[in-house]
Amino acid sequence: xxxxxxxxxxxxxxxxxxxxxxxxxxxxxxxxxGVLRFNVASLYPLLYRLEQRGLIKGQWVExxxxxxxxxxxxxxxxxxxxxxxQGVWREFVNAMELITGAENA
Amino acid sequence: MPDWSKQIRxxxxxxxxxxxxxxxxxxxLTQHLNDAYEDGLSNGLSLREAERAALAPLIDGTLTAxxxxxxxxxxxxxxxxxxxxxxxxxxxxQDLRFGTRLLRLSPIFAVIAILSLALGIGANTAIFQLLxxxxxxxxxxxxxxELVDIRIVDNPYGRTGDFVSSSPQxxxxxxxxxxxxxxxxxxxxxxxxxxxxxxxxxxxxYADVLWVSGGFFETLGVRPILGRLISAVDDVxxxxxxxxxxxxxxWQVRFGGDTSVLGRKLILEGHPLEIIGVSPASFxxxxxxxxxxxxxxxxxxxxxxxxxxxxxxxxSWWLASIARLKPSWTAERASVHLAAxxxxxxxxxxPPDYDPVDRQHYLGFKLGTTSAVAGVSALRxxxxxxxxxxxxxxxxxxxxxxxxxxxxxxxxxxxRQHEMAVRVALGASRSRLIRQVLAESLLLAVAGSVxxxxxxxxxxxxxxxxxxxxxxxxxxxxxxxWRVLTFTxxxxxxx
Numbered sequence: 387x388x389x390x391x392x393x394x395x396x397x398x399x400x401x402x403x404x405x406x407x408x409x410x411x412x413x414x415x416x417x418x419x420g421v422l423r424f425n426v427a428s429l430y431p432l433l434y435r436l437e438q439r440g441l442i443k444g445q446w447v448e449x450x451x452x453x454x455x456x457x458x459x460x461x462x463x464x465x466x467x468x469x470x471x472q473g474v475w476r477e478f479v480n481a482m483e484l485i486t487g488a489e490n491a
Numbered sequence: 492m493p494d495w496s497k498q499i500r501x502x503x504x505x506x507x508x509x510x511x512x513x514x515x516x517x518x519x520l521t522q523h524l525n526d527a528y529e530d531g532l533s534n535g536l537s538l539r540e541a542e543r544a545a546l547a548p549l550i551d552g553t554l555t556a557x558x559x560x561x562x563x564x565x566x567x568x569x570x571x572x573x574x575x576x577x578x579x580x581x582x583x584x585q586d587l588r589f590g591t592r593l594l595r596l597s598p599i600f601a602v603i604a605i606l607s608l609a610l611g612i613g614a615n616t617a618i619f620q621l622l623x624x625x626x627x628x629x630x631x632x633x634x635x636x637e638l639v640d641i642r643i644v645d646n647p648y649g650r651t652g653d654f655v656s657s658s659p660q661x662x663x664x665x666x667x668x669x670x671x672x673x674x675x676x677x678x679x680x681x682x683x684x685x686x687x688x689x690x691x692x693x694x695x696x697y698a699d700v701l702w703v704s705g706g707f708f709e710t711l712g713v714r715p716i717l718g719r720l721i722s723a724v725d726d727v728x729x730x731x732x733x734x735x736x737x738x739x740x741x742w743q744v745r746f747g748g749d750t751s752v753l754g755r756k757l758i759l760e761g762h763p764l765e766i767i768g769v770s771p772a773s774f775x776x777x778x779x780x781x782x783x784x785x786x787x788x789x790x791x792x793x794x795x796x797x798x799x800x801x802x803x804x805x806x807s808w809w810l811a812s813i814a815r816l817k818p819s820w821t822a823e824r825a826s827v828h829l830a831a832x833x834x835x836x837x838x839x840x841x842p843p844d845y846d847p848v849d850r851q852h853y854l855g856f857k858l859g860t861t862s863a864v865a866g867v868s869a870l871r872x873x874x875x876x877x878x879x880x881x882x883x884x885x886x887x888x889x890x891x892x893x894x895x896x897x898x899x900x901x902x903x904x905x906x907r908q909h910e911m912a913v914r915v916a917l918g919a920s921r922s923r924l925i926r927q928v929l930a931e932s933l934l935l936a937v938a939g940s941v942x943x944x945x946x947x948x949x950x951x952x953x954x955x956x957x958x959x960x961x962x963x964x965x966x967x968x969x970x971x972x973w974r975v976l977t978f979t980x981x982x983x984x985x986x
Contacts, residue, residue, distance in 0.1 A: 407519060408526040425548035426523050430516070431557030438561065456519045 392432060394475060395422070397441065397460065397468040404445070404459035407433060433458060441467050493542050495524040502555050516558075586930035593931060600903065601935070604896050608939025611889030613946030618882045620951045633712025634815075636862075639822050641669065641679070641812040641829065644859030648852040651845065652806030656683045657778065659808040663789065663801065664840035666704070666810050669858065672832045675825035678710030679814035684781060687759045687795065698741070698759065701776050701783035702792065702810075708736075708770075710815050711777070717742075718753045718768030721788050725767075730790035734767035735759075741784040742769045757785065760795050777813055805842040814860075822860045829858040900932065 399410050410433075411424045424432075436442045441464035448454040460468065499520045503513055524545045531541030548554070594601040642660040643650070652662070661669070666681040673679060683702040688695045705726030713720065716739065725734050735757050737745075746752045756763040764787070775782045789810075793800040801807040816825055837856050845853060904911075911924060919927075 406522075408523045411523075426520055426527070427548045427551070427554035427557065430520060430523070431554070431561055434516075434558070435561050453522060453525075455522055456515075 391475070392424075393436060393441075394468070394471045396432065396436065396458075397464055397471070400442065400458055400460055401465075401468060404447075404457040406455040406457050410458070436464070440464075492525060492528065495521045495545075498546065498549065499524075502549060502552075503558070505555060506559050583926070583930065586927050587934060589927070590931040590934045594934060597903075600899065601938075604899060604935050605938045605942060607892045607895060608935065609942035609946055611885070611892035612940050612943030613950055614885040615882070615889055616943055616947035617950035617954060618878060618885055620947060621954055622878050622882060637816045638711070639676075639814055639816060639825060639860035639862060641814055641858055641860055643856045644826075645857055648855075650808060650853075650856075651849045652808055652842065653801070653804070655801060655807065655809040656685060656811075657781070658683070658811035660811045662805055662808055662840065663803070663810060664805045665836060666812060668836040668839055669812065669829075669832075670704070670706075672836060673814075673829070675817060675820050675828040676814040677817045678706050679812060680704045680707035680710040681789065681810040681812045682707055682777060683789075683809050683811065684776070684778060684783065687785070689757075689759065691758055691761055698784040699782060700759075701786040702789055703786050704789050707786075707813075710813065711774075712815075713770060713774050715768040716771050717750060718766070720768050720770065721786060726788035726790050728790060730788065730794060732767075733762075733764050733791060733794070734788070735764040735791075736768045736770055736786040737766055738770050738774070738783055738785070739772035740782070745784075759785070759787075762795055764791070777811075805840055806844070822862060826859040829860065833857045896935070900928075904928070 395414055396410060399405060399413055405413070407429060411426075411429050414422050414424055433442070433444070437444055437458070440461055442458045443461050444456045444458050446454050447457045496517050499517050500513070503516065508516070527545040528541050531544045532538070536544060640660075661681065663681075670679055670681075681704040685700045685702060686697040687700050689698050690696045703721055703726075705721065705723035708715075708720040709722060715736070718736075720736050721734060725732050737752070737757070742748060742752065746755075752766055753768070755766050757766055758764075764785075770786065787795075789802060792802045796802075801809045814825075816822065833856065834854070836858070837854055841850060841853055914924060914927075
């Protein structure tokens with residue numbers, strides 16, 4: 387995987403609403419159809435690092451009839467970073483496509 | 492549902508997280524494993540398989556490694572109060588400030604501690620100051636180490652005659668013979684101390700008089716600050732010039748430092764004498780503990796003393812002699828020389844009215860030298876041993892004061908065990924704690940010595956006043972000088 391792509395995955399998954407860690411891991415796995423997989427040992431250190439850098443913010447939320455969970459949401463700084471990375475990523479994919487598509491055509 | 496928290500905690504233990512942060516992470520990961528476990532069960536796994544699947548990612552230690560990389564990337568761990576080994580003195584200022592605050596918090600303890608130290612140090616310093624002035628300090632003249640005091644030595648019998656002044660070593664006749672016969676000294680001088688009345692009528696007012704031979708100031712290398720000093724031409728039989736030199740302090744007190752004082756008349760015992768010069772402020776004479784107001788040549792004595800001239804009485808012991816060694820001469824060699832010329836001197840000066848026994852003793856007298864680098868002093872002869880003794884006693888008192896203070900500090904230390912425990916818990920090292928306590932002691936010691944030094948000024952003045960009598964006013968130069976200050980500083984650190 388490209389460096390920083392795991393961060394991009396997480397940031398985009400919580401772009402529109404806060405999610406907790408297990409949900410994020412599960413979403414990555416299902417949406418990539420099992421190609422990308424995060425486990426407890428790799429996901430949480432990543433979340434903590436993002437939180438430390440001020441890109442996301444964790445918050446304990448208690449819902450009725452459930453144990454409390456920690457939900458992560460984007461900070462303003464995280465949102466800026468997400469937009470930037472999306473741009474970079476799109477350029478990268480386009481470039482890849484241009485090169486590989488040109489060869490195949 | 493298995494309890495995951497214990498396993499998770501065991502993985503985090505090496506990272507040394509803050510307790511609250513660790514609990515948070517444990518709870519979050521437990522939640523995650525619960526979810527994974529439940530997912531596993533709903534996917535048809537057995538209880539055992541679901542548990543193993545949930546725990547699988549934790550087995551290889553990547554969690555610990557990943558978390559640690561985050562913790563360390565967050566910067567060095569903060570341990571409050573930890574002394575940095577690189578900078579041993581970092582935070583000394585904090586220690587001192589903290590010490591000051593602590594002392595201010597317990598003013599009674601501080602006052603008692605500082606006072607007991609101040610008393611101990613003050614007493615020691617005062618006595619040392621006196622010892623210094625009386626014993627250790629050199630005469631304020633040129634090359635004092637070349638000066639020797641000439642007197643009759645190895646005399647088992649004692650002398651006969653009139654004894655005047657505080658250092659009655661020689662008669663005028665012996666002095667004149669000595670002056671003419673000696674070859675060991677580049678300069679030799681005689682002097683004596685006395686008091687004369689300054690007033691012509693009414694209540695007497697006395698001036699301390701320094702009688703000097705013509706070569707006195709030249710021998711000592713003292714230069715006038717105004718006019719000229721007494722020289723050989725002033726000290727001749729008959730005393731035509733009748734000049735007087737006044738001391739700096741007398742000049743200031745009596746004449747207000749007026750430079751037109753030269754040539755004015757000074758009336759001593761009704762006899763007018765002309766002021767020819769002023770001696771420098773640092774020069775107090777050669778007898779430590781005494782000062783002079785007026786210096787007169789010896790030849791004035793017959794004019795003033797009237798009926799009892801000491802100058803011509805061969806049995807009147809009233810002079811002392813100080814001499815400067817020739818270059819390359821030692822005091823021992825000079826003594827040998829003096830011993831050799833002694834028989835001639837005493838033969839010539841034998842008082843005619845001595846009885847045969849006195850005569851025999853007198854002819855056996857021998858002159859010799861002792862070092863006069865620090866001047867001569869009746870005060871020193873009388874008080875040196877007691878002063879050293881007093882010094883010893885006050886040192887003991889200081890020691891007791893220190894022991895008391897140590898007790899006080901110990902009591903405080905045990906009362907502060909709780910504080911120390913908290914400091915250790917916050918990460919203070921042993922040396923840091925010791926430094927803190929030392930800083931407090933240092934504060935006390937410094938405060939004590941400052942108070943002590945101030946106290947010493949008063950105390951030593953009191954001691955001087957105590958030793959002075961009506962007939963002899965003690966004059967001791969009690970400037971707080973470096974020697975005394977060093978002594979006090981040493982005491983403080985020792986304390």
